[in-house]
Amino acid sequence: MKRKAHTVLETRGLSMHFGGVHAVDRVDFTLRENELRCLIGPNGAGKSTFFKCLTGQLNPTAGDVVIRDVHVAGREPHEVASLGVGIKTQVPNVFDGLTVEENIWTAARRWHNAKRAQTLTSDAIERLKLGDIRSTLVGNLAHGQRQWVELGMVIAAEPWLVLLDEPTAGMTHEETARTADLIREINHSATIIVVEHDMQFVRSISQHVTLFHEGAIMMEGTMEEISSDPRAREVYLGSKA
Amino acid sequence: MRELREMKATWIIAVFGILFTLAGPSVLELFTIITLAQVIGLSILALSLALVWGFGGILCFGQTAFFGLGAYAYVIAAINFGGSSWAILVAMLVAAAFAAILGYFVFYGRVSDVYLAVITLTVTLILYSLIRRTSGPEYKIGNALLGGFNGISAPPLNYPWDASAFLFPEQVFYVAMLALIIAYVFCSWLVRTHFGRVCVAIRENEDRAELLAYDTRLYKLGIFTVGAAIAGLGGIFFCIGVSRVTPDVFSLPQSALTIIWVIVGGRGTLIGPILATFALYYLTSALGSQSVLNTNLVLGTILIIFVLGVPKGVVPAISDLMQSRRGRKALRARERRLQRRRPSSTHNATTTEGAE
Ligand SMILES: Nc1ncnc2c1ncn2[C@@H]1O[C@H](COP(=O)(O)OP(=O)(O)O)[C@@H](O)[C@H]1O
Ligand SMILES: [Mg+2]
Helix, strand or coil: CCCCCCEEEEEEEEEEEECCEEEEEEEEEEEECCCEEEEECCCCCCHHHHHHHHHCCCCCCEEEEEECCEECCCCCHHHHHCCCEEEECCCCCCCCCCEHHHHHHHHHHCCCCHHHHHHHHHHHHHHCCCHHHCCCEHHHCCHHHHHHHHHHHHHHCCCCEEEEECCCCCCCHHHHHHHHHHHHHHCCCCEEEEECCCHHHHHHHCCEEEEEECCEEEEEECHHHHHHCHHHHHHHHHHHC | CHHHHCCHHHHHHHHHHHHHHHHHHHHCCHHHHHHHHHHHHHHHHHHHHHHHHHHCCCCCCCHHHHHHHHHHHHHHHHHHHCCCHHHHHHHHHHHHHHHHHHHHHHHHCCCCHHHHHHHHHHHHHHHHHHHHCCCCCCCEECCEECCHHHCEECCCCEECCEEEEECCHHHHHHHHHHHHHHHHHHHHHHCCCHHHHHHHHHHHCHHHHHHCCCCHHHHHHHHHHHHHHHHHHHHHHHHHHHCEECHHHHCHHHHHHHHHHHHHHCCCCCHHHHHHHHHHHHHHHHHHCCCCCCHHHHHHHHHHHHHHHCCCCHHHHHHHHHHHHHHHHHHHHHHHHHHHHCHHHHHHHHHHHCCC
């Protein structure tokens, strides 16, 4: 029998208020090892803000974030990332003046010696089929390609916890499908949270989904459970139809 | 080491530097050789800003603070030690230590870029007015009178650990050039190390570097401190070249000039600002010896032309030009090859190959 996976990330009463806007409001969230969790919810539901509280980009107004027994709320982003957390933000966040290869190498080299970093960089480039553009400045790439480079930076660092905020934004159908494959692959060795809009994409990768609404978790369950709940349909699925 | 092998262009430039050093005294007049020491000092200052601003992305408007501190520390230490050897080390350490303390507050306080520029410039100007006020006999450090706006006369360089044997102007020139070449090769190596590459990544996108688990404050502090030590080294040769150190090393025009050298030479290169320093220095002195054109007006015009017309600076612009030419040549060669192989599908093939 497989032993029950333990909690690797937990938030308790996590709140982020911007003046009167309660972007995240008393969220209790639990993530178990090797999970592949999707966060869904309408625009402005607070998903990105929730993410930024996990990664240290925002200092939460209240509450706590615990990653593998380390209290990280209010810590610097590099401290959170140093725990082995790979992060992709919603807006493409890359080194425009560096080549594709240099971007990915910078990520890998943080954790490994020069030789291993080079190997990991080449592997990531191959996996993401970036070989043709490996020496191109990332600033000259199209939006979708920049997303891939950012994914490459995440996998080259070999994180055990991966946080992806809208990784398929701006991608074609085909690219989205490839991203789904890639995420499933990463999931063999890492726990993942993905924020996503594309329902089909969510269905294809996730067993367990968390629905955000107005800064709070409205519902958790499988995609089937959520899409059959009338309230959830109205909040999210209804608004899309 | 991988970095050293990647430095082909650097070694070539260093060889040219060595050739210039060896040939200099036999082709140049003694007077030129003497003034060259100060220009070399200034070019080391430009190099330090090229490192800190061009590669570290730290907009330091007060790089001359470390340059001036280096100069003062060298003179004061050399007077007190009665020799220049240890004084050189002291000067670089003083400049670095001052930068480390200032940088700690600035970077760990997460001061934004614009404020950093203002703060560093302000610190320089504060030093300027403080040092200017040290005219009385009560302002002395050990045996060295600070001398207010008159400054202090700088002890000459001597043979290592033999304070009685002074160097001749040619020898000072050799030492200064050696310092410049070593500093240049060192910077070129540094920006290729893991540390240097992370600094460049931070310049490109600090948030991303943080999210890759790099403590960006530490890296910025590191490159800032190293840059200050190099600026201090420049200060040493500058004051030896003019045989005096005055508060003018901290003055606003000196700060502005340093920024102009880097803009003209090109951010993102190390050799550009060095060459720009030499070129603009001799342009300025040529202009100074005539009365038709106002020197500052010309410098201002050059700056405006560069900011608007060649924003990347001379050296990057030239290398871009060469690269695009080489690229076009390679493309044409490839086209010819393809034409020979399969004449019918030339157009198709080149468009896909262009994506490489
Ligand atoms: N820095 C900020 N300052 C003020 N309000 C913000 C800030 N960031 C997000 N918000 C607000 O918080 C709410 C949640 O935003 P966000 O987390 O980006 O939503 P989502 O990612 O789910 O679309 C929105 O109403 C947004 O306007
Ligand atoms: Mg969002």
